[in-house]
Amino acid sequence: MESRIFDYIVVGAGSAGSVLANRLSADPKNKVLVLEAGRESHPWSRIPVGFAKLIENPAANWLYSSEPEAGTGQRRIPIPRGKLLGGSSSINGMVFVRGQSQDYDTWAQLGNRGWSYREVLPIFRDMESYQGDADDEYRGRGGPLKVTESNETGALYDALIKAAGEVGIKYTNDYNGAKQDGIGMTQATIRNGRRMSTAFCYLIPRAGDRT
Ligand SMILES: Cc1cc2nc3c(=O)[nH]c(=O)nc-3n(C[C@H](O)[C@H](O)[C@H](O)COP(=O)(O)OP(=O)(O)OC[C@H]3O[C@@H](n4cnc5c(N)ncnc54)[C@H](O)[C@@H]3O)c2cc1C
Known part of the structure; x- marks a missing residue:
């Protein structure tokens, strides 16, 4: 009879759960069960522009909302959350930002x-495999999560960056690198035109490599 005994049970295969399951199962001694309430995938999830098709889609989104309250004029504010492998990383905006270094330092000081x-x-x-111009002291090139620098160019971007410079906001070529503050192009968890959810990068990494 098939054994139903596990060393670890991970409930929810979202951003955190997928990484956790990957790390735990890296040790062949561990028997890991991952339980996910949502579906395995959704056709719009792999395509970055499919973001708009999932934001109100009950097939891949829990569609939570806040309670009415005075601060929101008694409105309910939509709170989308992914309901499929990869969780919210399978429906999110794919913008990759580490967070301010000063925040981490403040937490340590506290x-x-x-x-x-x-x-x-x-x-x-x-954790990352970054495709873009960067200082390797700060950026990784061989990790599971594939992150790509936007290669969009155009007069509008040039004008915006120039205007920012005129009010003292300097250009940074890597806001996740040595110089976090400033204006620069977005980095995204996209590679070769496909969303890089944690499901693809951590849970079924070979599928992620194919894209
Ligand atoms: C629309 C949207 C846009 C976003 N844009 C960005 C962005 O551009 N950049 C960025 O960095 N972050 C963005 N985020 C935030 C980011 O995606 C989330 O913070 C992150 O994915 C949360 O990870 P998590 O592991 O906490 O939860 P989730 O990834 O949401 O995972 C939770 C998982 O648990 C499952 N689950 C829930 N209940 C059960 C149960 N009882 N049993 C089994 N499974 C269950 C869910 O189905 C889901 O798969 C966005 C989020 C959303 C929703």
């Missing part, structure tokens, strides 16, 4: 040992 930016930087480097 007593959270191990959370300074210098200490979390190796994890950020290891």
Whole structure:
């Protein structure tokens, strides 16, 4: 009879759950069960522009909303959340931002040992495979999560960046690198025109590699 005994049960195969299942199952001694309430995939999920098709789609979205309250004029505010493998990383906006280094340093100063930016930087480097012009002290090239620098160009972008410069906001070629503040082009969890959800990068990585 098939064994139903597991060392770990991960409930929810979203951003966190997919990574956790990947890390736990890297040790062949571990028997890991992943339980996901949503479907395996959705045709619009792999295509970046499909974001718009999933934002109100109950087939791949829990479609939560906030309670009416005075601060929202008694309105319910939509709170989309992914309901499929990869969770919200399968329906999100794909913008890749690490967060401000000063925030991590402040957390460390408040007593959270191990959370300074210098200490979390190796994890950020290891998790990503960045395709873009960057300083390799800050960016990873061989990790599972595929991140790509936008290659869009045009007069509008040039004018916006120039205008920012005129009010003192300097250009940065990598807002996840040495110089986080400034104006620059978006980096996204997209590779070869396909969304790089955690499902593809961590749960079924060979499928992610094919794209
Ligand atoms: C529309 C949208 C746009 C976003 N845009 C960006 C962006 O551009 N950049 C960015 O960095 N972040 C963005 N985010 C935020 C980011 O995607 C989330 O913060 C992140 O994915 C949350 O990860 P999580 O593991 O906490 O939850 P999720 O990824 O949501 O995973 C939770 C999983 O648990 C499953 N689940 C829930 N209940 C059960 C149950 N009882 N049993 C089994 N499974 C269950 C769900 O179906 C889901 O798969 C966006 C989010 C949304 C929704």
